[in-house]
Amino acid sequence: MALPPLATTADLAAGGATVTGPAATMALRRASARVRKYTRQDFTLIEGDTITLAGGGRVLALPQRPLIVDASHPLTVTELSGMTGIELECVEGRDYTRLGAELTRGEPWYQPTRLMGWPWNRPSGVWAPRVRVTYSHGYTEVPDDVVDIVLDLAVMNLSNPQALREEAIDDYRRVFASETIGGASLNRDHKEALRPYRRAAFTVMPS
Structure with missing residues (x-):
């Protein structure tokens, strides 16, 4: 599923960019x-996303944040044998x-039961190998600081669409920033x- 850009062309125009149309859209997509x-x-808000994760430990960290759990957004967790x-x-x-986005299985100081480690031959309080x-x-709204960075990158993309190191016209010479x-x-x-938004590398198992 293709995700939408993290900022809009209206945001880009409000930031002072004069380029519109496909070029502006492409710049925002690349920046995002x-x-x-x-x-x-x-x-971007994604509802009802289903993934299979590697378990085997007490803590299961969900890869995408923030996690949303309420009456309209249930959290379903199933151990696979x-x-x-x-x-x-x-x-x-x-x-x-x-x-937060971490699910801790059982508690090791409780009396071990089937619910704390399943099946019986697995250590108590440990997730199954696959969950x-x-x-x-x-x-629902992309954080402002993230939008600012996307717009900054988009403007840089638009300032040097041909990826030039420099351009010269008669006596005029312009050197582009290395980032562009x-x-x-x-x-x-x-x-x-x-x-603060970055997470460690994560492995999602095939379903």
């Missing part, structure tokens, strides 16, 4: 892709606890601003 690639986050085909739907507050999760995540050559890239300030 750079931000998503660096942060490994979608940002593998070859037997048996599945166990886990219940928050009984089988695991949730803090299927259906959840909603992202922002070959497509605008994130600079140190951009990366620092995006650091």
